Amino acid sequence: MLRRSQPHCGNTSHTSDCSYKSFVGCKPPSFTGVEGAVGLIQWLEKMENTLDISSCPEHHKVRYAAGSFSKRALTWWNAQIRAKGRDEAVAMPWSEFKLLLRNEFCPKHELQQLEVELSNHVMKGADHMTFTTRYHELVALVPEMVPTLEKLIDRYVAGLPSCIQSIVLAANPATLESAIALSAKLTGVMVKSGVLKDDTGKSKETAAKKPEHHQKKKQKVIENYAMATPLRQVPAVPVNTTPKNYVGMHPQCMQCKFHHPATVQCRQCNNCGRLGHRTQQCRAPVTQATNNAAVAIPAPQNTGNHNNNHRGCYNCGELGHFSRDCPKRVQPGAQVPRGRAFMIGAAAARQDPATGTGM
Incomplete structure (x- = not known):
């Protein structure tokens, strides 16, 4: 007479022969003890489903479930075994086991x-x-x-x-x-x-666009900050603005406030009209009158007359005044003359071949 073998776990209502190997085949969840209260509840729900699928008998539930402990949860379970004894610990009802877990891994606060x-x-x-x-x-x-x-x-x-x-x-x-x-x-x-x-739908779209939005906003803030913040410059070395004491022998002129001999005229620029420098040192833009005067005045002739070295008016060529004080200066709105006459001496006229007879 053939003996009928006992069916495996999950195929029959006879659950007394369910092995731990078949229980592990159902992939029970693990528990470390650091998941918090919500993590504990989720683990208990998954474990109860696994125990039910594997048709685990009531007296093996605690033993099989404790086999998925690790880290802090495993340390706590080993302490329970030492305190109560292994047989008593694994034989406790499932409801009592859940209450112990809740009291241990769900802090009162x-x-x-x-x-x-x-x-x-x-x-x-x-x-x-x-x-x-x-x-x-x-x-x-x-x-x-x-x-x-x-x-x-x-x-x-x-x-x-x-x-x-x-x-x-x-x-x-x-x-x-x-x-x-x-x-x-x-x-x-x-x-x-x-x-x-x-x-709910907008919240999901906002969450998906949130990183990109924050990235663009961050980049815009950086650009605005760079535009509003001046570049750091090396502090300039302070310049000593204390005027130096005059060590010469000439008195200070009351007109130009510079030191020069009393017999020498004040230095005055023919370009800008200011005192204290010559036309060659002038920093102002060269005016049209200065350019015309430079072209119009011929080079001094060696006539033996030393007065020819003195410059005259750049406008009319006469001595004794400057172009800005020239009485023949063209007023604003008046017609500009088309030609200009220059006065030269008799000796210079004889040497100039361009001068006609009787001029």
Whole structure:
């Protein structure tokens, strides 16, 4: 007579022969103990699903689940084994195991913050999915705040917008699932009618464009700063502006304020008319009168007359005054003469072949 072999885990209701190898084949989630309260709840939910899929028996749940501990969680579990003994630790009920995990890896101050968050948890805009998901997480972390089904439903409905809340309360849902389904349908209706504003799609687009927007804004700020901020220049060496004392023997002229002999005329520029420098040292732009005078005055002739070396008026050629004081100077608006006459001596006229007879 052939003996029938026991089927493997997951294929039959006989779960007493489920091995740890088949449980690991279902890829149970790992837990390190540093994920926080939300991470613990998510790990418990995934682990319970894995235990159910692998058809793990009740007396092996704690043993198999503890096999996924690492780092801080593994250190804590080893301490529990040393305190209670291995047989007693792995044989504890699953509910007691979850309570120990919650007390260890959910600090009291963090639980108090979660209680406050659950009390003030409301739906923002038309984001019904985010509101519902976070509500389930908070309820799993602080279940003592909603110990009954009635309080569980009431706390959920209290977080809905007023336009939806009144309709859900009037429907008097018997389960939390019915309240969630009704509120989701009403949210879609309110969005279409314009009562609620759906910003979920815009928020995703804004999040996608946010890095590029900030990059362009940062670049623009840098350009504006570069335009508004002058370049750092090396500070100039301070120049000693204290006038030097005159060490010569000539007195100071009361007219030009320079030192020169009393018999010498003051230095005056024929270009700009200022005292203190000659035309050769003038920094002002050369005027047209200066250019015409330089072309019109012929080179001094060696006639034996030493008075020819003295310059006269650049306008009429006469001695005794400058061009700016010339009485024959063309007034503004008057017709400019087409020619110009120059006075020369008799000796210079005889030597100049261009001078005609009788001139």
